[in-house]
Amino acid sequence: MSFKRDDALRVLIPHVAETDIVVAVYQSCFDWLVLNPRDLNYVAVGAMGQASSHGLGLALANPERRVIVLDGDGSLLMNLGSLVTVANAGVTNFYHFLSANRVYEVNGAHPLPGAETVDFAGIAAAAGYVGSRSISTLEGFSGQLPEIFAQPGPQFTGLEWSAGEDYPRDYHYIHSAEARSRFRQALARQSTD
């Protein structure tokens, strides 16, 4: 069973506090930017696979904030060691959500290696995340979100969802100086509030 990504992101929105940092990549990022535009969206991950590492840097440098990573499965496969690095760093403010749609969605929708078999939640658990689970229904996601955020991180949640509506792929914005400046200013502004 699968559920739509945009429906799930809408469910996530009320759980995101104003001070939270959200690191999002690729299609999840493009969806998120339309559904929940906010200054503390961190979109400039640069190289594929690096979302979890950017999230870790942000979590270490901003321990008073929660860092929510909306990662991609193809991306994570490029940086699986980061799961061990994150777990070892002991970042209690780190919440890792994985878009497990099993394809390289923005690169032609080719299947991942191991698309039919790889157990991302199992890998995260074995890497040492405090909590890890896989969710395949919207009701399950909605029901488990409060519990996920009530626990200390690092927490991993694999989301076996599929694409929803088409959202524009605004590559220009995510790589822009404007996006980085907007995030930096929001971080400074909220730190002094």
Place this chain on the structure above:
Amino acid sequence: MVATAPSDGDAPQVAHPSGAEIIRQIKAANVREIVALPDIVTSDGLLWPISKDPEFRLTRICKEDEGVSICGAMSYNGTRAVLMMQQTGLMDSLNAIRAIGVDYELPIVMLVGLQGKEPHLLPDASASYGVRIVRPVLDAMGLSHSLIEEPQDVAHIPTAIDAAYANSRPHIFLVGRAPVVS
């Protein structure tokens, strides 16, 4: 065939930089975050002492490009970090440095051990292909870099780190002689 530096028992003896002094200079630049993969050139003189120094937080990583992202993300609120690795990892991280350091204009400061370099030779004169290409590759990418070879070379560390953060650009220290422990 892999080109490596031959052992040369007749090589001139040269002075090595002090690891303790490098650490003092890193602290003088207000760096308290170290992100690292082990490197045999800097292991005894730098990484082991840093790992036992309570003034630093050491984040051990599994692959070098992780560190580029971690340090870049830390910089958004002004947190300074130094990323340590071997030159093989530097070569492996070039795309991350290109994207995060150069395209995104972030201050990634790296301390890179030149494994296989003969202590008495400059990197460009090394018999090791992997060492010899490092500075030309960095020059081709337009990346700021400097050598730490002689004991007195450590004095420029705070200035270079300050400049990297002031200009929001990467800087790469190339450590060509193993720092001594004291």
